[in-house]
Amino acid sequence: MSHTTTLPDTDTAPLIRPKTSRDDKIKAVFMAVIGLYLVITLALPLYAMLSKSFSTYSFDLSNFEFQVYKIDSWSEPVTALSLNQKLNVVTPAELSTSSDGRLGVTAFFPDFSFRSITRYKIRQINLDSSFLVGSERIADTEWHEFSSNDFRRVVLRPSSSTGLDNYKIYFSTPSLFKSIENSLFIAFVVMIITVSMAFGFAYALNRSTMRFKGVFRLIAMAPILVPSLLPGIALVYLFGNQGMIKGLLMGQSIYGPIGIIIGSIFFTFPHALIIISTALSISDGRLYEAAISLRASRWKTFWTVTIPAARYGLFSAAFVVFNLVITDFGLPKVIGGQYNMLAVDIYKQVIGQQNFEMGAVVSVVLLLPAMFAFSIDRYVQKKQVAQLSAQSVPYEPKPHKRFDLICLFYSLLVAVFIMGLIGVCQYAALIKFWPYDLSLGLSNYNFEVMDGGGWGSYFNSIKLAFFTAIAGTLMVFIGAYMVEKTNGLTTARSAFQFLAMMPMAVPGMVLGLAYIFFFNNPANPLNSIYATMGILVICTVTHFYTVSHLTAVTALKQMDREFESVASSLKQPFYKLLFKVTFPVCLPATLDISIYLFVNAMTTVSAVIFLYSPDTTLASIAVLNMDDAGDVAPAAAMGMMIFYTNVAARLIHIFITRKLMIKTQAWRVR
Amino acid sequence: MNEPSPSHSQDATVFLQIDNLTKKFGTFTALDKVSLDVYQGELICFLGPSGCGKTTFLRAIAGLDIQTSGTVIQAGEDISALPPSERDFGIVFQSYALFPNLTVEKNISFGLENEKTSRSDINHRVQELLEMVGLSDQGKKFPTQLSGGQQQRIALARALATSPGLLLLDEPLSALDAKVRGYLRHEMKALQRSLGVTTVMVTHDQEEALTMADRIVVMNDGVIEQVGTPTEIYREPGTLFVADFIGAMNQINGRTTGSNQVVVGETTFTTQKHDLEANIPVVVAIRPEDIVPVEEGESSPEDNILDMTVEDMEFLGSFWRVSMSNPLLGKALLNADMSVNAIQRLHIDIRTTITVELPVDRLCVFLAENE
């Protein structure tokens, strides 16, 4: 014990302040840069949107003064406010308005007649608001004199302030807040149906020995490759008034909840399937052996073993589906008819009525359920990861003739549903003029004469997808690396992690609108990227950041934690390690991220709908706009172009992955 | 064992001087004011149960997780606050952390590559290192194509490639099966001795520590219990913890009576000098192999002779472990290790009675813990 000298407890040794290494400095800089990127492209725009939702417009009656010429002299100036106090012609509710609000002035003069010879004067006291004569804007503080006939053309314009008025208006307008109920209802119904359907499919894939599993798996993934509004177009051809099999609906209209629900099931199916299939494939085979040895019936085993083991997967899938549906814009836009949903409301407010403030309010309203579903999903996923790490033996299904047949039949049904919708779109795209000229041809591919930007928009989409895949993958990977492999900086890292998770909770419509508010502000030094391909790339990367980030982090977590320690003990900079080891080893995950970004950039509609410019029209938006203009067949044609492009991209992805695997992943072969 | 070791010579220089090292994780103190001198060229082992802070200590020395307070001086330079890249050490982890996508050669040359060194010099050095660890013909393979033992040696070669002044090993052998482990212990020790590189090795395996180390640092709960050569640690455990942790040890509760006497049950043992006041609760400890059967006709010493009844016998291959009792000692059982010869010669069997001696100089006394 000669070396351990116990010092008195009062002695507190000076704390060591570790010297930061060059590597750590570089890493911190990189993390700060990408963190800053997320702040600028996510946090600040959202903040701009939030403050927009509090920016209100109201008529400031105290700011307008009138004089009336009666008999032979001008009356004393009197404000609109005091006139209204006497007459009560404008209610307080009418005073709060939106940016394009207008208020006639003749109401303040009960004896007004445009035929009378009475003359009027009006002025505003300070420069906060303005008034119009017809459409002529007057914003000075001079007195202006009008004849009765002109005075009736005078309308007051509102002045701006901040407050909760927009929210008050929102929640007192039934046509607006009804959408909350509608959105929740649709999301809930789709959640139940999709999760049940996907569970059955995943069950057949994992627990039966039916044939063609590979084909079924491929088909089930197909909806990921098309914009969410494509099934809507297919449904019009199937169940519209000229629909091929509209009889099946028994007089119900496809335009509305039915259409939204069927289409939503289509596009959310693969997302739910991936999650549930993973959950089923990791559950422990030993439990089944135990159940069999206990002579438990298949049915009982299902409820006591299968369901509990997959429950986290089911929950997670449910919330993911919920989130996808409630934030989706394309599908309800195409097939929703009069059925209002939140995401479409944002569009209607902004594009239809130019009421940006109300658009911001609806965005905030939509943000809440999306965030809620997202946080529950994160919570559940954490639990599942814990479950995953337990040692388990994979389950090996055994042949069972009747069960396998049922599974095959069911899977076939789902496959027909999915391929059917896609097939109908392709068919529709080739028909010359449904339903009057059924001959086939390529005239619907002549996009140049349609809305939406023609073939240019298709190539723009490919450009966007390409840039997004490259820039996004780089950024995501570097960001994940820094957050995963940096020592210390705990606070900064958890802040970064939070920022990286946030995009998933932000609906695309909300993000796009927030970008308008933030980037289209001339005071913003980044204003120059507005209306360029750049902003579309940035928006898309940010929109799909979370899943990419999680993929990268998972891949990085599988790397030995001590690689960095080894490299620094060998005095080699971290970037040498990154380029020589980390990146090559993570290459498969990196390729996965890039194809994910590519496919999503091809299909996304919601975020970019507010941001594209004539030079940067996109294929997915073209689908929407062509459908909107009634050119449904060309819309289907363009949608199918997106589909084939994504199929091709996937094939190339598989090819490259194979090639690179052989070249760089030789070490994986034992 | 490894005596005489180089570190025991009085004039050995101190290579690593650790003073009052404390490491806290939040409110939890993982290392509490530990101080230690490591001599030039020795192999020193941190030994202790899992979670006692060995790795934490090693990582503090490496600068991978810098201590909360306290100083580390390596070769005369205060490196307390330096990042790992500015220190001089090579490290081997339990997982080896070999780069999976690089060949064995590329793994080893990873640390050698810089502007100053030519490609041929690097290749030469890599070959030298491969020969050194006996894997000259494996250079083109990927780590996953090697056995665990081979991987371990590659990790060692990589750590030694830059000829660091200090080699740090964190449980380098614990991922291997027993046979390979035994072989590699020997190999590593030989290599370390021939290179003369100062080495700190972490292990929870006492056998590994005892066979390989020049000196052992026994740790428990974030503090150092004892530092000494394997023989010292084994034969003269400084604390009850050390006595208990290393090897087998009979422990009997008693109370002191004199400066070298302890009352146990109804008998009194003469022990090593303990200089404790009288009537203090203590534990008397003796290793099973130190209990000597007294053969008939042998001239027996006066002290610590007991007649014991054999309760149980367990054959452990090269010897028997005999459990014995004596009413004078209360319920306590004494274990003694006896050679197969002795068992036969003395006709020892269950229920027979034998006379044993507890040699005075082998009887250690420790303060009882729960006082």
Place this chain on the structure above:
Amino acid sequence: MFKKSFMKTAAVGCIAAVSMIGMSQSTLAATDLVVYSAIEAEDLARYAKTFNEDHPDINIKWVRDSTGIVTAKLLAEKDNPQADVVWGLAATSLLLLKSEGLLDPYKPKGVEALDKKFVDKGDVPSWVGMDAWVASICYNTVEAAKNNLTPPKTWKDLLKPEYKGHLIMPNPNSSGTGFLDVSSWLQIYGEDGGWEFMDGLHENISRYTHSGSKPCKLAAAGEIPIGISFAFRGAKSKAKGAPLEIIVPEEGVGWDMEATAIIAGTDKLKAAQTLVDWSITKKANEMYNIGYAVVAYPGVAKPVKFFPENLLDKMIDNDFEFAANNRKRILSTWQERYDSKSDPKKK
């Protein structure tokens, strides 16, 4: 420093030389003019080409979208305008932009020649009209026959129970055409009468579409027998072979015009004025006449194929100021009355 700028000059020189050789016709520096428009997509290239015949030095960069989106864009970009000129946007939208001070008043050369209806009333006009864009009913004869419908003659006819579920019209909250219909009914029948009419109409409407051309396209495709839309769209679909009849209700039809204006603050004022000057020429109006039966330049219009002939007489005396200044109020009333019923109509 010197070297760099020398290189630059040399490079510019080279490019200039090359382009001189390459395009002997074009003048040296072409001005890029960003033009926002809601003109039908298929007409854009033709308009630009005809314009360039006279002014090859001005290069039009189109930003084309539906009326609502272009208006929204312009308003959103209020503090940082991206457009130089608006060519082909609804006058109602331009009035809105004018009242925000977004337009640069300019009196184009030869404006006196235009029909007064087509020129902004300001001392210096803020916008000038191009052509009129007239509401009509697209009536699919095949589908109507299937459902035993008789062709409506008046707006009021549409209230008959036989049309229940067979009508479709644009939502005025998202479509300029929709708003044009609503504001015309309010002008034809007066405020109270107008709302009363729409109450009845609402009972027969199958659904409201987002865009103004869609009802006619849907009628053309047989998705619905009757679509309230505008004549131009109907004529186009008819030309493509759709079994359509374009009905102009006897009470009169609402209309809006496509108009041209300069965005205040443009740094290419010269080129912008050149374009606006050209946009009201006889030649331009003849160009508009290919698609539109009613154009701003009197005497130019020749009948357009498939267009109903009595269109000009049926156009109401539209009060754009009324429409613009009451737009907000009308739309919220409309939304309150008809948009809160979210359940789709059953057939």
